[in-house]
Amino acid sequence: MTMAWLPGSFLCGALLGWVCLSVPGLAVEVKVPAEPLSAPVGKTAELICSYSTSVGDNFALEWSFVQPGRPISASQPILYFTNGQLYPTGSKSERASLLQNPPTGGVATLKLTDVRPSDTGTYLCHVNNPPDFYTNGLGLINLTVLVPPSSPLCSQSGQTFVGGSAALRCSSSKGAPRPVYNWVRLGSSPTPSPGSMVQDEVSGQLILTNLSLASSGTYRCVATNQMGSASCELTLSVTDSSKGRVAGAVIGVLLGMLFLSVAVFCLIRFQKERRKKPKEIYGGSDLREDAIAPGILEQTSVRGDSNNGLLERAPSASTVTTTKSKIPMVV
Template sequence: MSGQRPVWFSHRFLSAMGAPGPRTLWTLCVCFTALRTNALRVTMRESAVEVVRGDFVILPCSFFTSSPLSRLNIIWTLAPFSSPESPIQVIVYDHGQIIEDPSLIGRVGFTGIPWSADIMVNDTRVSDAGIYRCMVNNPPETADPGIGELLLTVLVAPSLPACQWDGNMDAGGSVTLSCSVAEGVPTPEMRWDKLNPEEISLPINMEGELSGSVQIVNVSSQTSGLYRCSTSNVLGTENCYVNLSVYSAVAGSSSGILQGVLLTLSMSLMLLALLVLVTWLHRTGQDGPWRVSKEEEEEEEGYNVIRYTPSLMKRSFV
């Protein structure tokens, strides 16, 4: 009997209240639901937000409360992509006072306090990207603060890529074209193309997210031309170029050309030496032994002339 007493007491109590038991229970449930509905709620109007580096962005955070805002407390935190395990406190509103993180002073602020928990971040940087949490507490609404979360992505255009080549440019060798870019969000898409005589897309081997290469084996004269590396994302495209020149000769022609050049050079040297010799002989003939020989010949001719004197021409007669 004692186990039935609480049921009897409940019916007597409900009857004393002047209402049937089931109807009163439904009324109590509705009131309890209303109380829960009037409790503090936080709503993030966006789950993800994007901004171009250097621009400003508004991070939305709405809340509903039925209590006065004299004890309102709002805290924004950031878990950066670079170190998600070490969140930082971005900005705080506590009993009418605003406290900013020292690294964000002048770049972050509330836009509609105390009626809204929205904040604005200007001059955005890559380090601002990450997961933001908005925590609102308004005693005596509830002991547990309402929490909202959103993802901020800071977009960055691709930087100017760096192109270079390495390898053997002789016919039959191998050449590697490489391209790398310093930054870009989202990660830039990379491609290599040969531009002339006609544009041809080349298969690329990605070496990480920001660099890629193309290997060309058994190069020939057809390999020569202008090559372009392109990096692109939603913010634009950047290019760099490499100009390759491969010289390939027909079999046997190179040796023939070389022999012809050597023969021509040898003949030229021989003609030059002969010309020098003739010039030297000519000069020495005018000023040297030839002149002496001529004088000696004149002297010899003088010895052969018969000289007559007047005394010898006289005759004696008997």
């Protein structure tokens, strides 16, 4: 008896399941574009969302937004429809509306006017229609707001002399999609050879190697995306390092000569000051090595009279008188 009941129960369950699945309106199916959408800044974007379900009294529609790089759970509401009423909410509420209101005919498309760069992100179209619980009724749409490149900033670095290398850089702070960069040289001067010039269109960097005087000139960087282009310019001046070394050597020689001249001048001035110093004057109490002992007259030298030709001889030692001491001697 048990064996006879099992096949009957299994058949009844399978039949009931087939009937339930075949009843229309038991599953909510949401359709959104498979490809990401884009809209120029300042224009209106239409985020297409359609659904199929048996709309009942509990039907509800919600649109929400999440910024790039953040999880779906962090989404913020834009508007929702329930109980026959539309309720805009959030920072985009003044610019958001439904293409069809009420959205009970299977179309839940969102219109967003005057789109801005901050509108770039993921939009969620969520349809809820209890008791239809076979799917989550969710569709995701990625929107990119297109922005032309802002005026880029040009800069340079490196050793800008003959034989050196220089890096020219270019970058725009705004632009969606991300701009590509291209460097060109202005004027009729010859462009550096391809082997000495390498540029990266993504980073906006131009590398110039083995610089020569012919590398000098004005260079322009052009930032481009599908919305437009912008540019900046800079002037590269390459100098001859050998001339700089010669100039440095000449300056060094001149400084050396100046230093030597100052040293000679100071030495001459010192000698002159030394010669002007007065001779040493001895006082009465000073003892000189060439002084004559007291009581002895200094012999006078022979003087020549240039007028009469006569010679006067100094008195001899025998004519010199001395004064003997009269102090008695004690024996």
